[in-house]
Amino acid sequence: MFNKKMQYVIKSVPTDDKQALEDLLNEMSDEGWDLYTMHEVETETSYDFNCIFMREKQEEDTTDLDDIVNITSFKYRMEKMLAAPSSPYASCKEIQLKISNQKERIKKIKSQLESDNLSPDEKNQLNNQMSDELKQLDSLKQALVNEISPETMYSEIKEEKFVINLSEEILDVISMEENDNLLAETVKVRQELTETLGYVIPHIHFHNSDELMQNEFNIKIHDIEVFRSVVFPEFLAFYKDDLKGYKLTDDDYQLIDEITGKKLVWIQKDKVKDFWIKGMSPAEYIGEAIKYIAVREVSDIMDYNDINKYVEKVIETNSFLVDNIIPDFITASDLKYLLTCLIRERVSVKNIVYIFEKINDYANEPTKEDLLDKVRLALSKHIVKDLAENNELKVIEFSDETLDKIYSFFKEDEDEAIVRIEADQVQEIVDKIAKFAKSKKITNPVLVVPMDIRHMVFVILAEFVRNITVLAHEELVSDYNIKFVGKV
Numbered sequence: 001m002f003n004k005k006m007q008y009v010i011k012s013v014p015t016d017d018k019q020a021l022e023d024l025l026n027e028m029s030d031e032g033w034d035l036y037t038m039h040e041v042e043t044e045t046s047y048d049f050n051c052i053f054m055r056e057k058q059e060e061d062t063t064d065l066d067d068i069v070n071i072t073s074f075k076y077r078m079e080k081m082l083a084a085p086s087s088p089y090a091s092c093k094e095i096q097l098k099i100s101n102q103k104e105r106i107k108k109i110k111s112q113l114e115s116d117n118l119s120p121d122e123k124n125q126l127n128n129q130m131s132d133e134l135k136q137l138d139s140l141k142q143a144l145v146n147e148i149s150p151e152t153m154y155s156e157i158k159e160e161k162f163v164i165n166l167s168e169e170i171l172d173v174i175s176m177e178e179n180d181n182l183l184a185e186t187v188k189v190r191q192e193l194t195e196t197l198g199y200v201i202p203h204i205h206f207h208n209s210d211e212l213m214q215n216e217f218n219i220k221i222h223d224i225e226v227f228r229s230v231v232f233p234e235f236l237a238f239y240k241d242d243l244k245g246y247k248l249t250d251d252d253y254q255l256i257d258e259i260t261g262k263k264l265v266w267i268q269k270d271k272v273k274d275f276w277i278k279g280m281s282p283a284e285y286i287g288e289a290i291k292y293i294a295v296r297e298v299s300d301i302m303d304y305n306d307i308n309k310y311v312e313k314v315i316e317t318n319s320f321l322v323d324n325i326i327p328d329f330i331t332a333s334d335l336k337y338l339l340t341c342l343i344r345e346r347v348s349v350k351n352i353v354y355i356f357e358k359i360n361d362y363a364n365e366p367t368k369e370d371l372l373d374k375v376r377l378a379l380s381k382h383i384v385k386d387l388a389e390n391n392e393l394k395v396i397e398f399s400d401e402t403l404d405k406i407y408s409f410f411k412e413d414e415d416e417a418i419v420r421i422e423a424d425q426v427q428e429i430v431d432k433i434a435k436f437a438k439s440k441k442i443t444n445p446v447l448v449v450p451m452d453i454r455h456m457v458f459v460i461l462a463e464f465v466r467n468i469t470v471l472a473h474e475e476l477v478s479d480y481n482i483k484f485v486g487k488v
Helices: 018-030 071-082 088-113 120-148 150-155 168-173 182-197 282-296 304-325 332-344 352-361 368-378 380-387 400-407 423-439 451-461
Strands: 006-014 034-042 047-056 162-166 205-208 216-221 224-230 235-239 253-256 263-268 392-397 410-412 417-419 446-449 469-472 481-487
Touching: 006 018, 018 047, 018 182, 034 205, 088 120, 162 168, 162 282, 168 282, 182 282, 216 282, 224 282, 235 282, 282 332, 304 332, 304 352, 332 352, 332 368, 352 368, 368 380, 368 451, 368 469, 380 469, 392 423, 400 423, 400 451, 423 451, 446 451, 451 469
Parallel strands: 162 205, 392 446, 392 481, 446 469
Antiparallel strands: 006 047, 034 047, 162 216, 216 224, 235 263, 253 263, 410 417
16 A cells, blocks of 8 residues: 555644644645645544655655654554455454464464474473464454454444545645645634534545546535535636626636536636636635535534534533423424524524523424524524625515415415425526526525515525525514515
């Protein structure tokens, strides 16, 4: 696996310390080291980046690397970390072969002991050897027992939650180049989501994939692909609408941005030195994709361990809130539903204690949907504040005709309301919104609807209209100038 003409070193830095990572990458680059591989690993208290560097062996190496562990002492660990794990079946067969060989060695020693020509010293030596070989045989038998144990199978029941696969051509996005580093961008995205939404995304695994097309990358959540796009090394990305006066050339790449739905143009770096706007590097674009997917797929990404961390934060401040509502008034499942719904609609849960206070106030609401509505109302000032520009919020309404059509989707059952809607009916509404938003040059439409259908409308439209926000009329607080720009 390792080239004998190369030397390797390993270094770890916390994933949440962007400056430390940049300093390390720059320092190693200055000393002539290339990044061999990097893995995000979980420690007892946090997450670290394990960075393995390599370079050609130096005849006289005067580099001061006292704080970096040499590969010599970590070779086995690194081989194990980078090598593909063997299957339980292969391990079982390997141990069985070792047992068979061990038995042959014992048989041979036993045969030697049966000889009448042995001196007392030789006989004693063979007995000691026999004892050692028998101990090794017992160890191998125990290893086989452990390997075939069902507990071993349980250890295999795990998966990587959040994975980014990169094609060979774009592996350099995990590089030491300043301002163009996917690992640093990951730290940046995690920090941004924490500060804006109170949402800490889990650690991310980066893999090279030969199943992707040239310059492609994809994102998988629980091994299901949820996003795929392309980036171009040595290019910068710009939204076409922002490139006023720029004439596209045959060297440029134009495509539809899978994040925003807008036209995206990739232009060679050496052509944009005098541009009036800043473009996105490949690493920055992948970072935006991470942020987009982390929010859109939050219900699949956030697990009950994450929910428990929010609960623990509340306990630190006011344990009464937790003791009073969990599990008598709200279950862990309901709490997960509530928090993921808020985050999915980009409502911050950073003030988690206040949210728990509101949950406590409205814990007697008959359904989790009703509880969500009440909590959103309590947070309405924060919601509108994040949406308003210059103290003004432009909103779109449904026409009476569209509202009647949506209400017709509801079919009352004895136990619950069932929503039945055809794809062409949804597409008709989506087309109306898209056409109106384009005519008014609205990038992120804000739709206002009655409270009783607000969440359902968002769930339906969010699959088709990127960056849409759906508010209830009751959430429009008077602190801001609400401007109704039209109906669809």
